[in-house]
Amino acid sequence: MEQEEYTKEEIDWSYIQFVDNQEILDLIEKKPGGIIALLDETCMLRNSTHETFAEKLYQQFKGNQHFSRPKFSRSDFTIHHYAGHVTYQTDLFLDKNIDYAVNEHQVLLHASRCSFVSSLFPPSEESTKSTKFTSIGSSFKQQLQALLETLSSVEPHYIRCIKPNNVLKPAIFENSNVLQQLRCGGVLEAIRISCLGYPTRRTFDEFVDRFGVLLPEVLGESYDEVTATEMLLEKVNLTGYQIGKTKVFLRAGQMAELDARRTEVLSSSASKIQRKVRSYLAHKHFIQLRLSATQLQAVCRGQIARHYYEDLRGKAATLTIQTYYRMHFARKNYRDLCSASTTVQSGLRGMAARKELQYRQQTKAAVIIQSYCRSYLAHSQYMGLKKAAITTQCAWRGRLARRELRKLKMAAKETGALQAAKNKLEKQVEELTWRLQLEKRMRVDMEEAKSQENKKLQQKLQELELQSNETKDLLKREQETAKAAWEKAALVPEVQVDTTLVNELTAENEKLKTLVASLETKIDETEQRFDEVKKAREELLKKATDAESKINGLTNTMLSLQEKLTNMELENQVLRQQALFRSPVRTIPENTSPKATPHGTPPASKEYGKFAQPRPSFFERQHESVDALINCVTENIGFSEGKPIAAITIYKCLVHWKIFETEKTSVFDRLIQIFGSAMQKHDSNEDLAYWLSTSSTLLIMLQKSLKAAGSSGGTPRKKPQTQSSFLGRMVFRSSNITVDMDLVRQIEAKYPAFLFKQQLTAFVEGLYGMIRDNVKKELSSLLSHAIQVPRIMKASMVPAIFMRKIFTQIFSFINAQLFNSLLVRHECCSFSNGEYVKQGLAQMEVWCGEVKPEYVGSALDELKHIRQAVGFLVIFKKFRISYDEIVNDLCPVLSVQQLYKICTQYWDDKYNTESVSEEVLDEMRTLITKESGQDSSENTFLLDDEISMPISLEEIGDSMDSKEFQHIAPPPELVAIPAFQFLKS
Incomplete structure (x- = not known):
């Protein structure tokens, strides 16, 4: 071993x-x-x-x-x-x-x-x-x-039992017998092997931990364990040791030497510690003795001072007690005297008050009896008079109501005639609209035919010009040839006249003259044909110009008819009010006469008719003002105080002219045409951002100011007389009446204003969608546009909420594309691809951390699906993970279908590891089967990209304060016009 x-x-x-x-x-x-x-x-x-x-x-x-x-x-x-x-x-x-x-x-x-x-x-x-x-x-x-x-x-410790003798008696030791036992038991062999090898072995950390006290600087600095072990062994001058990969090997006896050195160092350290501890204890004892002596002295001196203070306090207390006793005795005598006098006075006053109370009660009872009697007599008389008055008033009001009924019937007949005229005018407007559309189609067809005819004529003209040039060149060559022949004939000396040659030359000359004449004829015909083509082209251009002027005239006619229709409605309303004012109801006393008509409009003055039929020249000036406004805001007029000037100017003009309160006007249609043409003409993000800023700012002001008629929350105020049509309101503004105009205020708007608001909301969504689609198209080729778009939108003063929402949907688009690629494509659902995508997501996270939150917001949260899926792909030992750990810890956002798809498609192309266990897959299949049985509409595992604008009008309105619109400089083109001087206020 x-x-x-x-x-x-x-x-x-x-x-x-x-x-x-x-x-x-x-x-x-x-x-x-x-x-x-x-x-x-x-x-x-x-x-x-x-x-x-x-x-x-x-x-x-x-x-x-x-x-x-x-x-x-x-x-x-x-x-x-x-x-x-x-x-x-x-x-x-x-x-x-x-x-x-x-x-x-x-x-x-x-x-x-x-x-x-x-x-x-x-x-x-x-x-x-x-x-x-x-x-x-x-x-x-x-x-x-x-x-x-x-x-x-385990780590055993062996004990060998040796018999010292065979007789089993104490104090007898047989050397040969014991040696034989050690040899047979393998002890001698183990000792021999141990002596030849390295019997003492310690790991580096154990060796440094035990003998580090021999070289303290090894423990204090950051040496690795092998270096520290070698330094310790060199410090104690040991030889014959060996340094392995994980252990140090020592010869027999070297561990004892190291322990002796360690014991010596520890003994010396213990002596030093004892010396320091004893010194500290002695010093502490001395300080305690000194502190005790100081405290004892302070206690003694304090006791003496307290005795002296108690003596002085006793003397002062004696004087105080004497003073208070004398004062108490005097006060007691005075209170007894006052109590006696008060008792006598209260008795006398109580008797007088009781007599007065009895008199007043008797008087009050008499007054109540008299009042009830008089009230009964007066109430009886009042009820008789009231009954007679009600009878008289009912009869008189019935007579007046019958008279009013006859007049209203006559007014209804007149109103019917006006309604018929109105219907007739509406039909004329529809017919003119149809004719206008027809003229537009004819104009388009004519322009196409004109363009085709022009192309044909240009081709023919070029062919004729080529033929003419060729003919002229041929004529020149023939003339030069004839001239050279004539000169040559003149230089030849007179010879005998050959009649045959003369005749041939004469015939050839005639042929040349005929050819020249024919060529001149062709040139004349070509020039004549070119003039005809030119005339036909001029006629076509004239027809196109006439058609365009005719279309413009029809458009102006339609607008004038709409204004006439509005004026007729105004006259109709005036007639109704005059019919009401002529009724005898005004003979009713002032306390019962109504202050307004049933429609909520105050009675018109006698001068109302003067404003009902304004002069044509004044209406033309108002149309010029509207045209000037439209021409001004059509172009990019820039920003002021961080807000688009066009939106503020449009809002001020609409409020000044009271367009929001009109029941019918064409100004909103013309403004909508401006926004529609801007969406069709412009494709760049700069132009779209400008129009998005303008339309969204205008929409914010409309959201803050417009309200339905009769929906005001506060106490209604009396408003000045208002007109119901656009031109009428402009006439009303021309009077001497001045109204304090705030920039953003509550306005009771009519149906056209709310329709304009809905159309403007649709344009905001359309512009927002176009910018978002442009970014998505450019995102596939160059992701750096995501950095340029915030700068462009910031330069165009687009509200920050649109920038945050654009990046939120862009990140959602990235999340959906990457996540769907993992689920659909098998080669993407691998370990190496997960590491690659994880690095890209980390870079995006770093970028989001560097960009300001007003641009990005919480867009990084939209990447939660792909982040959790990638985190699952790059994790090791997936076969040990349970289903609960996957759902609760790793991928809480992903559905069961998505998890099952990832687990079944996963393959490790780097380490050849396995996916999740079969038990987890069986549990997922069971859950998928249950969910598919409950609701089949949620079985899809792919993510959808949200294409609608995820912003509500309330969020847009809350993103700006109405005070931000008050200091916007108007465009200088409109300020120079006298009709727009109100923009300076």
């Missing part, structure tokens, strides 16, 4: 020769074929004797070098042990081997009440099994094996 330990520790040593008893042990107990095994086999045969047993041994171990047969014996055998030869006699082997204890006796003795006797016969494990032959040799072998197992599991 020691040599195996030396080899394991890899120290420098030489092999030690020793006697190995394994062959003798195999000879005795090897099964089958050992002596004990042959003895048990012989005992099981009925006619066996010790001689047959000896004969079997002779035959079995005939060639064994450790077994021999004595010369003069037929049943003995000799075993050659390492200490000498031992001869065994087999005469009683069989009888002793089958001489076992009866089982009933053992049970009886084990049932004894004496604990010692009961412990001597413990119940054997074989007694519970089926009965089987067990010999004494087998039992001894089993007990010896159990003893070896016990010794192997």
Whole structure:
């Protein structure tokens, strides 16, 4: 064992020769074929004797070098042990081997009440099994094996018992006998092996812990155990030791030397400690004595001072007692005198008060009787007058009601005519709208046809230009050829005229002239055709311009008709109010006349008609103001005080013109067209962020200010006279009435305002969704856009709640994509992929920690599914984890279907470990079966990406304070217009 330990520790040593008893042990107990095994086999045969047993041994171990047969014996055998030869006699082997204890006796003795006797016969494990032959040799072998197992599991300390003499008497020591016992017991061999090797072995931590006091600096500094051990051994100057991998090996006697050094150091340290302790105790005793003397002196001096103080206090108390006694005697005499006088006065006053009370009670009773009598007479007279007045009033009111009924019937006929006119105008508006749409479609078709015709004409024009250029070049070449021939003919001297040649030249000249004429004709035709094409193009352009002007005219006509319809409704309301004001109800006394109509509107003044039909030039100016506002806010006009100027300007103008309180207007439609065109035209995040900031700010102000009619929480106040149409309200604002205008206040809005608010909410959701979709598209190619988008949205002054929600949904999108990939793709659900994703998630967590919370918020919580799934993938020894630990500790968010999918798809491509056990999978299958039977709608294991805007109007409204909108600078383009001077307030 020691040599195996030396080899394991890899120290420098030489092999030690020793006697190995394994062959003798195999000879005795090897099964089958050992002596004990042959003895048990012989005992099981009925006619066996010790001689047959000896004969079997002779035959079995005939060639064994450790077994021999004595010369003069037929049943003995000799075993050659390492200490000498031992001869065994087999005469009683069989009888002793089958001489076992009866089982009933053992049970009886084990049932004894004496604990010692009961412990001597413990119940054997074989007694519970089926009965089987067990010999004494087998039992001894089993007990010896159990003893070896016990010794192997503990750290035993051996004690060898040696007989000093064979006579068994005291004070006799036989050296040779004792030496023989030590040799036979293996003690000498063990000592020899121990001396050749390293008998003392200690682990590094035990060695440093025990002998660290020899070198205190080793304990104080951070040395590793091997270095500390070597320093200690060098300190004590030991030689011959060996340093292994986990232990230090010492020669015989070196441990005693180290213990002696340690004892010396500890003794010296104990002396120093005793000296210091005794010095401390003596010093402490001296301080206590000094403190006791000081306290004793203080007590004595205090006692003397207290005696002196008590003497002075007694003298002062004597004077005080005398003073109080004299004062008490004088006060007692005075109180007796006062009590006597008070008793006499109270008696006299009580008698006078009783007389006065009796007189007053009699007077009060007389007054009550008189009052009841007069009240009865007055009530009787009042009831008669009341009955007569009610009768008269009923008759008069009935007459007035019949007269009012006749007038209302006449007004209803007029109202019916107005309603018919209104319906007619609505039909005209619908017809014009249909014609406008038709004109738009015709305009689109015309533009397409125009574009196609232009392309064809341009192609033909290019072809004609090419033909014209070719013709001109050919004409030039022919003219140059003819000119050269003419000049050549002029230079030739006169020769004999050849009539044939002249005729040929003349004919050729005529042909050239004809060709030139035809080419000139073609050029003229090409130019004429080009002019026609140009004219046709101009006509098409003129038609397109006319169609566009016609569409604009129809649009203006439709708007004017809408305004006319609104004015007619205003006139209708004026007529109704005038019909009510002409009724005779005003003859009723002032205490019973109503202050308002049944519709809640105050009575109109006599000058109301002046405002009901405003001049056309004034309405044109109001339309110009609306057009100026629309043209201004269509472009990006920037921000002021961190808020979009366009939203604040629109809100101020709508409040100033009282658009929210109108029952019908086109301003909201035009504003909605602006936002709609902005969504269609712009695709960049900068433009979308600007319009999201503008629309959300306007929506926040509408959320804080608009309320339904009649839903005010406080006490209603009397408001000035209001108009019901857009133009009427603008006329009303033109009067000299000035209203204190707060930026954000409660307004009783009509249906168009709430419809505009709903449409604006839809645009906010649409813009938010477009920015979110753009980020998602760019996220797959470049994740750095997630850093640029907050800067862009911050530069565009978008409320922080939108930035937090965008990152929340982006992280939710990342969580859903990664988690669904793990569940769907088998190659992703591996150990190495889990480590890779875990590193990426750690980087995202670090990034979220560096970014301000106003941008990210709690977006990191959206990654809980993928974080828990990855944590499960990278954990070791999954087969030891139970289902409760997975659900409660590792993955509390994941469902049973998701856990089952991950567990079945998991594979370890790095360490080849197993997934969870079959028991956990069976439990998951059972739960999945139960849940599928209860609710089949939740059986999906994939995550969905939420595409809606997860923000409510209340959250948007609470994210800003209305005070933040008060100091916004208006756009300079509108301030320069006189109609918008109210924006400066």
